[in-house]
Amino acid sequence: MTNPPTQPAISIAIIGGGPGGLGTAIALSSLPFVSVTLYEQSPEPREVGAGISIGRNAWNVLNLLGAAEGVTGGKLGFSWQRNGRTGEPLNLDSGDVAALGGGEKQQANGDEDPRYASIRARRTRLQAALLDKVPSGIIQFGKKLVEIRDPGEGGGVALAFKDGSQAHADFVIGADGIRSVVRRTIFPGHHLHVTGNTAFRVLIPLSSIAHVKDFPAVNGWWHGLNGHLYFARVDDESEPEPRLFEVTIRSYNEPITPDRTATWAIPATNEKILARTGEYDPRIQQVLRAVPEGEWREFAMVAGPCLAEITAWDKVALIGDASHPLSGAFGSGAAFAMEDGWILARALEVEYSRTSSTAIAIKNALEIFQRIRGPYYERMYDFLATREKHSQGTRKEEDADFDTIIKARIAGLGFVAGGKMDWIYKNDIEKVWNEYVAAEQAAKL
Incomplete structure (x- = not known):
């Protein structure tokens, strides 16, 4: 049974125009x-970073959103693990590592549908494919959120932006990333750490390193004592x-200072990069010297504890990194x-069809989401x-x-190999939803 035509519409504000907000x-x-x-703080569409992995879980949801066709990139296939000083291959016997634990992953494609093989793509291409499917007039750029406030029961959510403008919505979705303003407001006791x-x-360009003799320009990691380098064609x-192609360097022991929480996508000099990579193979040094000055971007990694709730006020939800x-x-x-x-x-969609109250529909939908x-x-x-506990039990680096x-x-990467990560990398979100609906219906019998 559907609602009567007089049922009021629901106004929704999405904070953040990254892939999550756009999707x-x-x-x-x-x-x-x-x-x-959708309120995006940047003055125009943009995506920071370099490459992004698109696995079967991403393809599944991109298909549901109608945006899969516009995403192209370099196929990941098999990725090499190497001794960073010599380039010697040191892959696991299984050759099937699901994740490195640092933002870059590799995954054997095996019997995957070739249309949805795992790829590494330019972030800008994913952004463009999603932007193309967002109806016109929805996105407002130059809107940096500075305050989110609960006016009280039945009052929706009040928003204030840096440019002095304000807005109001029945339902707010915080898609504003790991440094989320929405999360900081609704959960002030939750703190990130560097x-x-x-x-x-x-x-x-791959052509810019053609002069580097005997460099294996294939996907993979080069491991050093205090970090690793990741290479992938995008x-x-x-x-x-x-x-x-993408180069990502992970430095494990950067100074931890309060200002590091704000270090995100800032320019880094070639001198800074070379100062952190002196232990690597000479071929790596040549590759790094081929990068034009001003192209590197630096990202200080921050993290926070698990949130018991990812919704609040019966009208706010956090998604993605938020x-x-x-x-x-x-x-x-x-x-x-x-x-x-x-x-x-x-x-x-389900809850709106069950009640004449928008507030109740939102509240119930958030309970399902949670x-x-x-x-x-x-x-x-x-x-x-569990993985960290496993690593601590096998790590004796000070004596080696x-x-x-x-x-x-x-x-140690074998801990995540052997298909143990299918619940992430092969997740079928439509199947997850259908199973939830079936379980709910069965519970009512």
Whole structure:
């Protein structure tokens, strides 16, 4: 039974225009009873970073959003693990590592549908594919949120922006990333901490390192004592020049200072990069020197504890990194955020048809969202805690030489191999929803 025509529409404000915010805007805009506005702090569409992994979980939700066709990149296939000083391959025997635990992942494609093979893509391409599916007039740029306030029962949510403008919505979705203003407001007791890890990222043409002799320009990691380097092609071989590849450097022991929490996508000099990579193979040094000055971007990694609740006030939801600040631990954050948005749309669609009260519909939809997505993120935190315990039990680096340390580190990746991560990288969010609906119906019998 559907609601009468007099049922009021629901006004929804999405904070943040990254993949999660855009995907959520697409999913919600398909509902005839909602009015969606997305507020993005940047003055124009942009995406920071370098490459992004698109696995089967991401393809699944991109298909549901109608945005899969526009996403192209370099196929990941098999990724090498190497001794950073010599380039010697040190792969696991299984050759099937699901995650490195630092924001970059690798996954054997095996019997995957070739249309949805795991790829590494330019972030800008994912952004563009999603932007193309967002209805016109929904996004407002130059809107940096500075305050979110609860006026009280039945009063929706009040928003204030840096430019002095204000807005009001029945329902607010915080898609504003790991440093979420929405999360800081609704959960003031939740705090991020600087991890001491820093990522330096860049995209450069593959042709720019053609002069580096015997360099294996294939996907993979080069492990050093205090960090690693990740290489991946982000363009398919069929694409025209310049075809780009990504270099991401992880430095494990950066100084932990209060100002580091604000270090995100800031320029880093070539001198700074080279000062952190002196131990690596000479071929790596040549590759790094091929990067034009001013191209590197620095990202200080921050993280926070698991949130018991990812909704608040019966009218606010957190999605993506805002809801689980794990500093890219699984390398699939965009997929998680888009999955969140799609589930919110389905839950709201169901609950709107059951009541004549928009406030109750939103409240009930948020309860569904919490039941489905809350445990999923708790499972991620539990997995990381178990993996860290496993690593502590096998790590004796202070008494070992370099080769032993690196081999032990790579061997430790076996903890996540062997298909144990299918619940993330092959997650089918539509199946998850259908199973929830079936279980709910069965409970009523």
